[in-house]
Amino acid sequence: MPSMVVIATTAVPDHLRGALSRWTSEVVPGIFIGSVSARVRDQLWQAVTEIVGNGAALLIHPTDTEQGYAIRTAGSRRRIPADFDGLTLIRMTAAPRVKEMQSPS
Template sequence: MMVVVTNNAPPRLRGRLAVWLLEVRAGVYVGTYSARTREMIAEQVRDMIADGDAVIAWTARNDAGFDFETYGSNRRMPVEFDGLKLVAFHPQEPV
């Protein structure tokens, strides 16, 4: 199973994701695909996200049971800590 969550994604990317995945809520896509197909979807997200941001999570054979990657201008970034992937929350830049 994989889940893609987007914020401020361009319509072209949302349409592309809707071809492969089921949009269960605005900007939230789910589906079950092979690692190869997941990588192709991730490449399209990375190339088309523009000013938005996205996270892709999928089942994996690790202690957590899942893995994830983030794309775009996102304040939440994955970090490794004692063999676990956690989320670092970067402070907001002053306006």
């Protein structure tokens, strides 16, 4: 039975966005929503994880948990889902440091 999925992408290759748009609707840039079977969802997510490159992606889909949904991520993200006694919370990682340019003396 189909269920709703949301896939959010950041800085992914255009051909990945094209592949996702075959099964979902891109409602705003990088946000894809659709109703697909669990099999199609898992195959789409497999493609996302293989192609994401230096970008990032997030999948939200319904499941039998207290919250009613599951979160999967791929690529590098500052927000990391973490299980806390059966609840998915979001843990923030430190922002990458930018090296300061030193002027010649």
